[in-house]
Amino acid sequence: MRKNSQNNRANLISKVKQLVGTENVLLAGAEKFEEYCKDMAGYEAIPLMVAQPQNEQQVAVIVKLASQHLTPIVARGAGSSLVGAVVSAGGIILDMQRLNKIIKVDTVNWVAHVQCNVVLDDLNDVLDKLGFFFPPDPASSFIATVGGAINTGAGGFRSVKYGTMRDWVLALRVVLSNGSIVNLGEPLLKNRAGYNLSHLLVGSEGTLGIVVEAWLRIIPKPNTKVHHLLALFSSWEDAGKAIRKIRAQKMIPRLLEFMDREALTGARRELNSKIPVAECALLIDVEETEGTDAKSISNLLLASGSSKVIVARSTAQAEDFLRARALFRLVVNSLSPNALTEDVVVPIDRLVEYLTFLKELSSKYSVKIPVAGHAGDGNVHPHILYDANDPASKKRAERIFEEICRYAIKVGGSVTGEHGVGAQKIRYFREQLAQHGGEEVLPLMRKIKQVFDPKGILNPGKYVDREARSLSPVGSTAPHRSTS
Numbered sequence: 001m002r003k004n005s006q007n008n009r010a011n012l013i014s015k016v017k018q019l020v021g022t023e024n025v026l027l028a029g030a031e032k033f034e035e036y037c038k039d040m041a042g043y044e045a046i047p048l049m050v051a052q053p054q055n056e057q058q059v060a061v062i063v064k065l066a067s068q069h070l071t072p073i074v075a076r077g078a079g080s081s082l083v084g085a086v087v088s089a090g091g092i093i094l095d096m097q098r099l100n101k102i103i104k105v106d107t108v109n110w111v112a113h114v115q116c117n118v119v120l121d122d123l124n125d126v127l128d129k130l131g132f133f134f135p136p137d138p139a140s141s142f143i144a145t146v147g148g149a150i151n152t153g154a155g156g157f158r159s160v161k162y163g164t165m166r167d168w169v170l171a172l173r174v175v176l177s178n179g180s181i182v183n184l185g186e187p188l189l190k191n192r193a194g195y196n197l198s199h200l201l202v203g204s205e206g207t208l209g210i211v212v213e214a215w216l217r218i219i220p221k222p223n224t225k226v227h228h229l230l231a232l233f234s235s236w237e238d239a240g241k242a243i244r245k246i247r248a249q250k251m252i253p254r255l256l257e258f259m260d261r262e263a264l265t266g267a268r269r270e271l272n273s274k275i276p277v278a279e280c281a282l283l284i285d286v287e288e289t290e291g292t293d294a295k296s297i298s299n300l301l302l303a304s305g306s307s308k309v310i311v312a313r314s315t316a317q318a319e320d321f322l323r324a325r326a327l328f329r330l331v332v333n334s335l336s337p338n339a340l341t342e343d344v345v346v347p348i349d350r351l352v353e354y355l356t357f358l359k360e361l362s363s364k365y366s367v368k369i370p371v372a373g374h375a376g377d378g379n380v381h382p383h384i385l386y387d388a389n390d391p392a393s394k395k396r397a398e399r400i401f402e403e404i405c406r407y408a409i410k411v412g413g414s415v416t417g418e419h420g421v422g423a424q425k426i427r428y429f430r431e432q433l434a435q436h437g438g439e440e441v442l443p444l445m446r447k448i449k450q451v452f453d454p455k456g457i458l459n460p461g462k463y464v465d466r467e468a469r470s471l472s473p474v475g476s477t478a479p480h481r482s483t484s
């Protein structure tokens, strides 16, 4: 689809420079250009240029130019994608970092109106002062942007109680592939007018439009007491059974995370954490309600096979436990030069079986697979350790990755719970559709893509694209507060 002549490229670069200023266009060789050639799982591609627009009008003109020059265009928030969704070979990387204003916080309608590149933690800092919060909190929330999180359909620690980004997006302002600007949805708690196009864009990985603003639902901070518990287990099976019991008791924790021995010992070693070590642990936060207090939850966990339950006695202790979980990626980095992060999700009643399967895989291939993740919604993240410089090790890791995806499909799960499809999961996403009665779904999705983006300029080669190809991650570039 590309008019790829040198003249065409030079012409495009010159027009974009004229529009946003030479200082806001980065070309190969520029100091920071390399940062835009990869995501945080190490997927790499070299773009034609990086453009840093100042406002939505400039975004619209750049998209129009990309359309005229038949050049791919990929919006970028913080670039913390883990699936190769935010890199582009030969295209324009649209760095949205200058669109970073909180436009309005409406404490009556409970709506935050923001530009796309507001960082999630920055939004919550402002909301906190007003007694509100925005629940979706990916482990990367200290860098992840609203636009990136919307387009990834991100989840996080609190998803088990509060859901994912999709549950909190009311309306979007979007630049379409022809350069026109539209509002999708209404900033209202109820709205039944028309197809839900704003939610269609959630999780669309920049393939349907460029989000420039969002209206997000916010809620008052709960004023109930939150109990922070750490339950230790001598087997993964017991931990899995405890989760089943919590569900069966109709209890809704606000955080329910799994950590294996490797994660616990690593946190003590690498992070100076005081978290105790066991075969595995569940980290649980529960808001106090009638009949649910620290004692009743502890009793339930002990009755479910926990060898010890620690109720955090201070905020510092609770923060130490959460930090141990949140910085898991640093522990992984200390164990191996490279790691493939899995993101499959399984039905919660299959979690025990899934955890057992991971143990079996680890011994079958003699590969360490440390595990931590969002156990409360069936989305734990095995990290398959490998060495990118050793072809046999890389091949083994890919084989394990594939087995995990196929396992999830087989038990009625999904190949991605939150990180998305990008370039990484294209093949397995298709297998999932084929095996879950969705043969007609991919053609339908492609038709939707065709309507939004007839020239195929928006993030091509990913997701549902015909020309899709898998890029291999070449290394790990995780930042310094990590993991999913």
Ligand SMILES: Cc1cc2nc3c(=O)[nH]c(=O)nc-3n(C[C@H](O)[C@H](O)[C@H](O)COP(=O)(O)OP(=O)(O)OC[C@H]3O[C@@H](n4cnc5c(N)ncnc54)[C@H](O)[C@@H]3O)c2cc1C
Binding pocket: 039, 040, 074, 075, 076, 077, 078, 079, 080, 081, 082, 085, 086, 096, 116, 137, 138, 139, 140, 143, 144, 145, 146, 147, 148, 149, 150, 151, 152, 153, 154, 155, 156, 157, 204, 205, 206, 207, 209, 210, 211, 212, 329, 418, 419, 459, 478, 479, 481, 482, 483, 484
């Ligand atoms: C250490 C670590 C921990 C993580 N933990 C989690 C986790 O707990 N849960 C989770 O869901 N994810 C997690 N992730 C993945 C990722 O960080 C999040 O999904 C995050 O929300 C992505 O935000 P971003 O701003 O970095 O987006 P980017 O990586 O910049 O972009 C992601 C996708 O959105 C598109 N995009 C970005 N901005 C726009 C826009 N304005 N308009 C249209 N498309 C756009 C991009 O093209 C790309 O397809 C983690 C990643 C890391 C490195």
